[in-house]
Amino acid sequence: MRAAVLVFPGSNCDRDMALALERAGADVSMVWHKETALPDGVDVVGVPGGFSYGDYLRCGAIAANSPICRSLAAHVERGGYAFGICNGFQVLTEMRLLPGALRRNAGLKYICRNVGLRVETRDSAFTSGYEVGQEISVPIAHHDGNYFVDPDTLNLLETSGRIAFRYTDNPNGSLGDIAGVLSENRRVLGMMPHPERASEPSQGGTDGAAFFDGLLGALAEA
């Protein structure tokens, strides 16, 4: 299984994401934002957390228009798998590959701590390693994670089972306690919490490991 992790100026979770994918068995390439093509044969693209382009203009807005993101859009258009964590989620919403937007946290503070998440569906490669209703503990570290989406789209997400994770105790004001969502074809996922920072015991928790193990397992079958 071949994975690519995009790297923007200001990305800071790219190495963690690559290590979590490697631990699960993926062959990982790091891809600089100025590249115009993804490596041949990439199965899944990860968009990491951090502060791409210093969060200038809006979080993720400049990265969404970078050369490599045109290739990412084409990869997704072809039915390829992609996921974005934290700033990566912001990039995917700015690219309109996922619905909604991430606003400033309701409490205006940057929040960096573990939060509880409830797994809402296992009908996606990304969540197939969990059970529906399972509660996991994963860190968040963001200032702009307050998920917003218009009421019609929220209703669509709810009724089509496209909410992947919800906060058990909403830390940031997100509509519907939403922590992560899926695309219509369920092959693109964005989430604010960081499973890659809870993937081995030395990180203080391993509840995120099943995200990557499930993903690798599902793609091996696909």
Place this chain on the structure above:
Amino acid sequence: MKARVHVMLKNGVLDPQGEAVRHALGALGFDGVEGVRQGKVIELDLAEGTSEAAVHDMCEKLLANTVIESYTVEMS
């Protein structure tokens, strides 16, 4: 020529920063501030002949996130 773009959160999208400013004004004793909305202003220096339609296109593609923001354009 110049264009000035105002970007604001849409009505109905809670603006936590504006709310914080409103509370701070109240704490300073400024009564009667019933709402604060915070946005941003982007000034563009444009080559002569750049159309207002082009600036709108810039707003749609980059300067505003129309999921949560609205924008207005002033040409001068």
